[in-house]
Amino acid sequence: MKNKEKKSGIGGLMRGLVRKQIFIPIAALVILTIFNYIMDPTFFKITLSPNSLGYNVLSGSIITILDNGSELAILAIGMTLVTAASGGQDISVGATIAIAGSVILRILCGGQTSPDTLQAPVIVAFLVACVAGMLAGAFNGALVAYFRIQPMIATLILFTAGRSIGAWINNNTLPVVKDPSFAVYGGFIPGIAVPTPFLITVACIIIITLVLKFTTLGLYTQSVGINEESSRLNGLNPAFIKFLTFVILGLCVAVAALIKVSRISSINYSVIAKDIEMDAILAVALGGNKLSGGKFNMAASIIGAYVIQFLTTTLYALKVDANALPAYKAVVVIALVVLSAPSVTEKISALGKKMKPKAKEVA
Amino acid sequence: MKKKVLAALLTTAMVSSVLVGCGSQPASAPAGDDTAAEAPAADDTAAEAPAASGDVIKVGIINNDPNESGYRTANDKSMKEMFTAANGYEASFAYSLKNDEQISAAQKFIQDGVDYLLLSAADTAGWDSVLKDAQDAGIKVILFDRTIDAPDSLYEASIVSDMAKEGETAVTWLKGQNLEEYNIIHIQGVMGSAAQKGRSGALDAQVAAEANWNLVTQQTAEWNAEKAQQIVQSVIDAGTSFNVIYAENDDMAKGAVAALDKANISHGVGKDVIVMGYDCNKWALEELLAGNWNYDGQCNPFQASYIDDIIKKLEAGETLSEKVIIMDEKGFDATTITQEDVDTYGI
Numbered sequence: 001m002k003n004k005e006k007k008s009g010i011g012g013l014m015r016g017l018v019r020k021q022i023f024i025p026i027a028a029l030v031i032l033t034i035f036n037y038i039m040d041p042t043f044f045k046i047t048l049s050p051n052s053l054g055y056n057v058l059s060g061s062i063i064t065i066l067d068n069g070s071e072l073a074i075l076a077i078g079m080t081l082v083t084a085a086s087g088g089q090d091i092s093v094g095a096t097i098a099i100a101g102s103v104i105l106r107i108l109c110g111g112q113t114s115p116d117t118l119q120a121p122v123i124v125a126f127l128v129a130c131v132a133g134m135l136a137g138a139f140n141g142a143l144v145a146y147f148r149i150q151p152m153i154a155t156l157i158l159f160t161a162g163r164s165i166g167a168w169i170n171n172n173t174l175p176v177v178k179d180p181s182f183a184v185y186g187g188f189i190p191g192i193a194v195p196t197p198f199l200i201t202v203a204c205i206i207i208i209t210l211v212l213k214f215t216t217l218g219l220y221t222q223s224v225g226i227n228e229e230s231s232r233l234n235g236l237n238p239a240f241i242k243f244l245t246f247v248i249l250g251l252c253v254a255v256a257a258l259i260k261v262s263r264i265s266s267i268n269y270s271v272i273a274k275d276i277e278m279d280a281i282l283a284v285a286l287g288g289n290k291l292s293g294g295k296f297n298m299a300a301s302i303i304g305a306y307v308i309q310f311l312t313t314t315l316y317a318l319k320v321d322a323n324a325l326p327a328y329k330a331v332v333v334i335a336l337v338v339l340s341a342p343s344v345t346e347k348i349s350a351l352g353k354k355m356k357p358k359a360k361e362v363a
Numbered sequence: 364m365k366k367k368v369l370a371a372l373l374t375t376a377m378v379s380s381v382l383v384g385c386g387s388q389p390a391s392a393p394a395g396d397d398t399a400a401e402a403p404a405a406d407d408t409a410a411e412a413p414a415a416s417g418d419v420i421k422v423g424i425i426n427n428d429p430n431e432s433g434y435r436t437a438n439d440k441s442m443k444e445m446f447t448a449a450n451g452y453e454a455s456f457a458y459s460l461k462n463d464e465q466i467s468a469a470q471k472f473i474q475d476g477v478d479y480l481l482l483s484a485a486d487t488a489g490w491d492s493v494l495k496d497a498q499d500a501g502i503k504v505i506l507f508d509r510t511i512d513a514p515d516s517l518y519e520a521s522i523v524s525d526m527a528k529e530g531e532t533a534v535t536w537l538k539g540q541n542l543e544e545y546n547i548i549h550i551q552g553v554m555g556s557a558a559q560k561g562r563s564g565a566l567d568a569q570v571a572a573e574a575n576w577n578l579v580t581q582q583t584a585e586w587n588a589e590k591a592q593q594i595v596q597s598v599i600d601a602g603t604s605f606n607v608i609y610a611e612n613d614d615m616a617k618g619a620v621a622a623l624d625k626a627n628i629s630h631g632v633g634k635d636v637i638v639m640g641y642d643c644n645k646w647a648l649e650e651l652l653a654g655n656w657n658y659d660g661q662c663n664p665f666q667a668s669y670i671d672d673i674i675k676k677l678e679a680g681e682t683l684s685e686k687v688i689i690m691d692e693k694g695f696d697a698t699t700i701t702q703e704d705v706d707t708y709g710i
Contacts, residue, residue: 043600049627051624051627052624068589114646164428172430173436174644260589263588263592263618264614264617268433268586268614272589313597316580317601319580319581319582321581323583
């Protein structure tokens, strides 16, 4: 967003557009949209109809995408900050979702397998899960910031152990919450037609936007990512800032965990949020952010997250053969990632330059 | 500098507390309450062993991680309840989802001189040499739940589920519903797993054979409830009609039902959509009892009693009539299930 150029003529405009980091994820969204429209014009139909509780709710493929992409979008927020500051990624988010989710259920069920009523208010369970998520983040952050371990290696510890810890928190049982009031966080608030996970995501996006606008968090994480030593010489504490980004990611994980366990009112430690870490990293990459740290564009990451969900939903809607699904996804992902690579976008804009020789050159 | 030292100290404390957490985890993980009672019991046996020598049968049990699934948790619990000092056993347990770790656990059990080695292998390959060692040491091997690629002379018996038969039982039940048309959403497990192959196979054959059986969609949700929810959601969004959900485990059936509820599609006994699951989790059988689901197929995790029978026979010098023992597995219908079934068969 920062590299604004003086534009002149269509070539310049094109170049400016392509140069903009947010271009690729938006372009991907547009392509997917057009593709889906051609395959099935009803893909974009949104209807208002009652759910089983009798409240009118919105439904349709687009709503499904916004709903199911929520956890990924929330994780993308934290992952972008971690990537920017540390130049590495946290691969333990899926496993820490298992931990935070397990904590929520443990408190709601009070150690029983499936009590008929909630044993504690949801807000209490959620706050404790936030603490658990932030502790896990602090653990990762401490290893990365103070022990200078590669982020991927540091987070490998919780990636491996997290799901077992989650199971241990609930004594290896699989608690089921029977109280329907818990399902609103992954479903609908009675009387409101928009899925709750989407509302939660919007709240998270507003919060992070305000934080980036009114605090120095964004500036500091980027400067630490760009040059740790010179930020230290300028009076920043790079280690603490890295540590902080991991803690923020831990908070995002707790929010995502609440949505995840609420969706099915239960948990399965071995498969909950499986492989979501890879999708979260991919969202950051699709957003055109450098995975080696430094400058970032939060909006692009979040749109990247929805692109991934859009792709998944599209493939389900196309009824792609189950065996072939990963292959299709891989092809699209490769194309998107290659297109969003900085070297390729430069080539494309250089090509645009050649195509429009009359456009005035701006160095 | 001081700050750095403080930070280092704090993080060390944090790391060590987490490491302690990890360290204590395997010990407390297996079936919570039982562990405390079980560990001293094992000690007792060791102490009494010289007095009552010969009576105690030493078994080494190698299993997959009980966290893997509800099935495994129930399986581990039933093993722990069966192989106790009270029943005349001295049992040692080893858990891993990795084949090489399981093999080294087996080698340790052989060195410890167990009488029986009970094995649920993580992977089918690589067991020949260690089982040969066991045979040379006079240790009898019994496989449970999973088979391996090794000559059957290397083990005494293998107690397994017949996944294909589970699928057939379910499909036969579905056939018995006599619907005019079957429009099925088929939600598969992890592709290539034994349970997926067996449970998909029967349905695929039936769909291929009958003109009024159609698959609306056939997708893998990889045993994952949320993925199943998304798959069913995509069918609903597309406006395609369906009347059967065939999910290859309970979690996925639960996810599918969540999508139905969102769209106000009625499901269960006498309703628009028939819901089928597998594994007989207790909460799933309760859904059957309430009439919200229609069918749940059992995958029997209670091999312990079968193993006990075999060991008793072998100890008495009898020969086993067959090497591969297939366990009885039921399919529960929501219209006939009772609370007693839920309590007995729920895992």
